[in-house]
Amino acid sequence: ATDPVIHKIVPTLVKEMGQAYPELVRGEQMIEETVRLEEQRFLKTLSRGLVILDEATASLKEGDMLEGVTAFKLYDTYGFPLDLTQDALRTRGINVDLSGFEDAMARQRAEARKSWAGSGEASEDKVWFAVADQVGPTEFLGYETETAEGAVTALVKGGAVVEELKAGDEGYVVLNQTPFYGESGGQVGDTGTLTGEGIAATVLDTVKNSGVFGHKVKVTEGTIKVGTPLALIVDHERRSAIRANHSATHLLHEALRLVLGDHVAQKGSLVSADRLRFDFVDTKPITPQELAQVEEIANDIVLQNSPVETRLMGVEEAKESGARALFGEKYGDEVRVVSMGDPTGNAVGWSVELCGGTHVRRTGDIGLITVLGDSGVAAGVRRIEALTAKGARHHARANTNIVASAADVLHVGAHEVVSRIEALQENLKKAERSLRDANKKLALGGGGSAPASADETVNGVTYVGRAVEGISAKDVKGLVDAEKKRIGSGVVTVVLKGEDGRGTVAVGVTDDLTGKYSAGDLIKLATAALGGQGGGGRPDMAQGGGPDGARGAEAIAAVRGAL
Incomplete structure (x- = not known):
């Protein structure tokens, strides 16, 4: 079948x-x-x-x-x-x-x-299992605060537990509690600083393994040891951007379901400080109109500025309440349910999902959602990418500047840029057609009748060989046909040297000579002269090419020699 x-x-x-x-x-x-x-x-x-x-x-x-x-x-x-x-x-x-x-x-x-x-992943996994057995899980405080104090419970460097991290060292610091979010659920880990008496370290990333939060640090001052008390400060601006992007992901998920249908289900996501991406089940690209509708619905809920509510519930109770769970995800006995969007207001959507990430306090804190586009990432899986807050505003400003610059160059108003570009494109196409026609006439000798000196007689057969430039590759066969018609009986070879230096060659044989010569055989000699291989077509017309268009005379001579 x-x-x-x-x-x-x-x-x-x-x-x-x-x-x-x-x-x-x-x-x-x-x-x-x-x-x-x-x-x-x-x-x-x-x-x-x-x-x-x-x-x-x-x-x-x-x-x-x-x-x-x-x-x-x-x-x-x-x-x-x-x-x-x-x-x-x-x-x-x-x-x-x-x-x-x-x-x-x-x-x-x-x-x-x-x-x-x-890759180091195997040893990394082993060490986190060992740390978890030794010190137990880290208490996460980041839902309520971005600053806290904690005591160091373990240190990791190079995939092994160590006693200390000195100035200049890079490694992982584990504490009994932390406000730093560890990368999970598609949300990237927090960054910030750890400080103590005579100690300073920059937190480059935060990971979460076996319930243990590892703060990837670069120690800039002092020595960190197990038991050292430290002050922990999350990068507030970066965390705020991540929160906005994560909450926007929930709104976009709901908006996609409303526009495309209930079959839309999350297949993955990335929530970082500068952008978000959301992978979901669907089989065909989203139309520009659908994408605009998704963006509009999500921004309606942003403008609503309704509270984002978080509740702890039993997993079965949460699912029964209508909270959306990620298919295939494993949940504990107790889960966080994040709700946003006012169902009694004028908003079109209402989002309720199981989620352990960090979120804005009110939907208005997202500021603005700008969807950048849609793409396919796997069979039956689509991806949209978007910006929020400052990123969305900067993107809008950049696009406005581009349109303003284009309007200035074109000497029209911003609203006339598209129509002006369309007119210029049409004029360019007409000019290119005129140039091609002129080049074809030039290649034919000025007006369709070539000078007699261009024709040769080889072994009793009229032979025309031309090396041309300035026309398109698709016009080469047309020149061969024109020459065949002009001479009535004979063999024609036309070689084009393209702007990229490559050669295109076509060989034509008039019908009365195809029993003696085959264009399919002659073209192989011509393409070989251009550094190519093969070529093909019918006995009366064949085309090929090669990388060296400067050897047009050799290609013409190769066909001449076969006659």
Whole structure:
């Protein structure tokens, strides 16, 4: 089959099982489209893989064996499953070296493990497990405050627990409590400072592993030891920007569901100080109109300036209340439920999600949400990126400046910039067409009749060879046709040296001579002279090219020599 068919059974599946699984009814259209696209992708993989398999086994005959490493390359590089390789070759009586396939698979896995272990992640994970066993989880104070005092409980450097960090050292400081948010749930870790008596350190990042918050620091003064009391101060401006971006992510999630449908579900996110990105389930790009609608809905809730409420609830109670949970995420017995947007007001959306991140106090604190665009990141997964607060304002100002500069250069008002550019583009196209026409006339000798000295007689055959510049590659065949028509009987070669230095060549043979000469054979000689290979077409017309357009005379001579 060349067209997807499996998706056609989805309506029957929903009809049979929709009562037991209501989510099937809600997501029927999305499920059917996803299945269709998946089968479509697999059919492309199958088609491509069969061609590659045929090439790889062209020299094999019945009773031979395909090397395991080749079968693995088909699987690993082109996504062609082993069982399909076996099925395709079974009809030809060819076996697959399964032992060799498994060996190649084992080598790849070993390399992957070696690469992962060499990255330092393995030792990092081990040390955090050890620290967690030794000192227990860190108490997080960051929902209520951005400053606190804490005592050092452990120090880590180079993937190992150490006794101290001295001035100039980089490492991780673990404390009994902290206001610093550790990277998790898509939200980046906090930065700031740690200070004590004769001690100063810059917090470059904060990570969270096994319930332990590790403050990645650069010690600038003194020595930090276990038990040292420290004052902890989070970078307020950066934290505020992160909070705005995280809350905006929730609003955009709800707005996407309202515009695109209930099938939209979060697949990942990144919340940093300078921007946010949100990955979600959908199969097709968002239209500019839909994107504008999503942005408008989210900003309506920002302008509402309603309180952002946070409650601690049991996980099942939270889900029953309608709080949205991230599919596949593991939650503890107690969860934080973040609510924003006034359902009784004029806002279109209402967001309630399970979330452990930091958020603004009121939706108005977000300031402004500007959606930058939409892109595809994986099969059935889209991504939008956005700015908030200062970032959104700076972006708007930059765009305003660009439009103002363009208006100044074009000597029109800002509202006329687009129409003026469109007019200039149309004028440019007309000028380019006129230039191409003039160059074609010039290439033909000024007006369509070439001087007699351009024609040669080779072995009783009229031969025309021309090296031209200033026309487009797609016009080369047209010149050959014009010359064939002019001479009536003969062979024509036209070589174009492009602006990039590459050569395009076309060879034409009039119909009365195709029994004696083939343009398909002659073109190979011409492209070889230009440093290229091959070329192809019909017996009366063929085209090719090569990297060295300056060797046009050699290409013309190569065809002449074949006559």
